Amino acid sequence: MILGIDVSTSITGFSVIDRTGTLQHFSNTDLRKHKDFFVKSILVKEHLLNIYEKFDITDVYIEKPFAFFNSGGSSAATMAKLQKFNGVVSWISFEVFQVKPEYLTANQARKLVGISVPRGKKAKKVVMEHLIEHEPDFEVEWTRNGNPKPCYFDMADAIVVARAGFEAQKKEVDGNA
Numbered sequence: 001m002i003l004g005i006d007v008s009t010s011i012t013g014f015s016v017i018d019r020t021g022t023l024q025h026f027s028n029t030d031l032r033k034h035k036d037f038f039v040k041s042i043l044v045k046e047h048l049l050n051i052y053e054k055f056d057i058t059d060v061y062i063e064k065p066f067a068f069f070n071s072g073g074s075s076a077a078t079m080a081k082l083q084k085f086n087g088v089v090s091w092i093s094f095e096v097f098q099v100k101p102e103y104l105t106a107n108q109a110r111k112l113v114g115i116s117v118p119r120g121k122k123a124k125k126v127v128m129e130h131l132i133e134h135e136p137d138f139e140v141e142w143t144r145n146g147n148p149k150p151c152y153f154d155m156a157d158a159i160v161v162a163r164a165g166f167e168a169q170k171k172e173v174d175g176n177a
Contacts, residue, residue: 002059002169003051004162005093005101006154007086009037012044013154016055017162023137025055026159028151041088048096060093060101061165062086063109063157102165106157109164124153131156 001024006013010032016025029047031040051057065082090101110117115130117123128148131138138159141149 001055001057002061002162002165003055003057003093003097004158004160004165005060005062005089006157006161007062007065007082007089008154009040009081009085011151011154012047012089013151013156013158014047014051015155015158015162016051016057017159017166021163021166023135023159023163025051026138026155027051028155028158030151037085037088040085041092044089045092045096048093052096057097057099059165059169060097060099061109061161062090062093062101062103063161064103064105104161104164104168106160109157109160112164112167113160115160124156127156127160128153131159135159 001019002017004015004017008031011028011030013028014026015023018024027047029043031043034040034043065079065086093099093101104112106123110123110127113130115127117126128140132140138156140152143149
């Protein structure tokens with residue numbers, strides 16, 4: 001089974017897709033109320049251990065954090081913090097599953113899944129709309145204002161990462177056949 005992880009220091013999303021491409025699981029760890037880096041890391045490890053108990057994970061795909069600046073984007077300190085946390089989550093996932101994670105940028109993952117983000121549109125919104133339309137098992141909880149609860153954006157990104165891993169493996173098999 002393929003595990004997809006969308007790493008964030010606020011909400012980390014997880015998803016599991018089986019060898020047929022069927023979504024088996026999606027979940028998140030909400031880290032927003034925890035300020036301590038190590039507490040956040042322990043909570044992610046506990047979540048990964050829970051996934052380990054339920055699924056035979058053979059492949060792990062993790063979304064790469066941004067590595068460049070864009071106007072109105074994250075500060076250098078925020079980017080450094082995310083890079084560090086991504087590294088720790090990568091190590092924890094390796095420790096738990098004994099599988100070296102593979103990395104995809106958000107753009108690579110969306111492209112592999114067939115999601116294109118039109119200029120001027122928010123990528124997270126486009127991804128959410130795509131999954132609501134194409135993933136029957138992806139059920140979203142909504143706020144009273146009619147917006148998806150924040151954790152669903154992170155779980156949606158994790159689903160796209162896992163599905164992209166699945167698609168990349170299919171291409172690799174098709175290319176070797």
